[in-house]
Amino acid sequence: MRSMTLLTVLILVGAGTASGQRTAQEIIDHVDRIMRGESSRGVATMDVVTENWERSMTMEVWSLGTEYSLIRITAPKKEEGTATLMADDEIWNYLPRVDRTIKIPASMMMGAWMGSHFTNDDLVKESRLIEDYDIEVSHDGDREGVRVWELTLTPKEEAAVVWGRIEYQVRQNDWMPTWARYYDEDGALVRTMSFSDYRQMGGRLVPAVMELIPEDKPEERTLVRYTELEFDIDIDENFFSLRALRSGGR
């Protein structure tokens, strides 16, 4: 499925004939799927800077489709072993210090994950951008010497999304996103996600660094850097069990 998308993308790029709306959809779909393999495993560090504190942690992440994921903190020492499991629409946390697994209610889904500016929903997002938004190419040309598309995503009439609109900038040569800006309904910028450090990982070109900056607190940020990433690994649903949550995927 993943390779199908790439194939489609390649064909589209090669042909370069797709009509506006269709191209826009394909671009966003591609961007949306960059980090969504059928299965994946990765190691990432996350740096969170807030007004009052800073923290950095390293984690190992496994995923299978959109239904299953397991995240385990490996550093710092204090948090080591803390794990989050999402399986069958349930989210569980494991706290090694007290040796307890806790089921997180749905109402916590939009809570900040591990104190970062990402929400649980960002991590386990199921809805696809192309399903919820009407997408248009708003700019097709050079920005600072790079040929890019800028796409405007407006939510469909009854789509259950909070944003008033999202704007994406995507490089034309390799279809890599450079930034995404999230606006509220009054057109005010709420948060900016920027992508950088594009590199080959697990046989794919991906932005290894993602940085999220909330607009109302510009001095705060959350930065995620993937140091390892592999796709289409050999795991199945049984891997995402409460036992795996406690043992951290081992």
Next chain:
Amino acid sequence: MMSRTSTLFRLASRNLRRYLRRTALTSSAMIVGGALMIFSLSIGDGGHEDWIESGSRMGSGHITIQAPGFKTSRKIEDRLSTAARANAEAALQQPGVAEHVISVVPQLAIGGLASSPTGARPAQIIGVDPVAEAEFSMLDDRLIEGRYLESGDRLAAYVGAGMMESLDLRLNSRLVLTAQDADGEISGQLVRVVGVFRSGVPEIDQTLVHIPLATGGAWLHSGDDVTTIAILVNGSRAVPSIQRALQRELATEIDNGELAVLSWREVSPELNAAVRIDDMGNYIWQGIMFGIIALGIVNTVLMSVMYRKREFGLLQALGFTPRQTGGLVITEGLALTAVSGFFGIALGLFLTWLFFRNGLDFSFTWDENFTFSGVVVDPIIVPLFSVRRVMQSLLFILTIGTLASLYPAIRAMRIDVAEAMKFER
């Protein structure tokens, strides 16, 4: 025997009239006590009734019918089945229940999440029938901006001021509600804010969201199902009997674990505790007050016994047994307390009734709305009278009178006739 009893009464009342000043003093204490008691009980009951009504109208009624597990889970799985709901609604039509019922509303209540670009907050989402709910709930009266839900609404939400602030919402803002649907999937629903309320209870203002029932059903794939049938009855006093009647009527469903009939005491235990604590405080205060009054009565009756040693001696010399002598003293005490208790309660009722039309305004004691456990306390307390309370008070006063006369009566019984009859001068 009959004649002896009436003799006892005649003697007792004659004695009371003979020492008029002493009688008047004692009975005035009783009258004031009785009046205060009925006053504070009526005010207390009136206040409590107000709390209960407010709590019921803010939430799920005086009586709530829901699936047994719903109270703790608050999940959509624990909703009422269509059959259970139909049976419950039929039971509400039964004579003995129907005439007490003021309003019945269906509610689809679930815990979920409300999010805006600013963030997300846990939410208590209730799908309501806009027209019925407007009549039932107090929330539509607490409107501060916009309007309450209307029957044609679909993607509309009535949101508390606290949530508006924390999610940075305005009228017509997008609001995304997320919750687990009937199939167990997490699903989202877009609504737009049509109205804002401020109930004064922070927990409610920050979490409660009303949406049209139909929207909720479509979103959560629960169709026309509801989690809760909320029933408002004419006064909290009718609750226990209606609850029993409904439980009798719905016994099969209850045994099958399909539904439970709960009173406000079970649904809001905090409110129940608050009412009980307040009542207990009232009782303790009255206990102390009547303790003091009782001591006064003991004193007067005992003194009258001491002064009348000679009289009692004479009575016994004329054939009164010690038991009859004691009976006379108790009768005196009882007659005194009965009459003055009766007048006290009458006076109390009358004085309280003077306040009845306006209620008693306590608003000078606090500036802001005073709230606890989901109830906004109305500073104007309208007293509530009840035959039960009057009977309780009368019984209490008579008990106090009897107890207070007991010791003097024992003293009177032990009078040594020879000693009492001696000439002292």
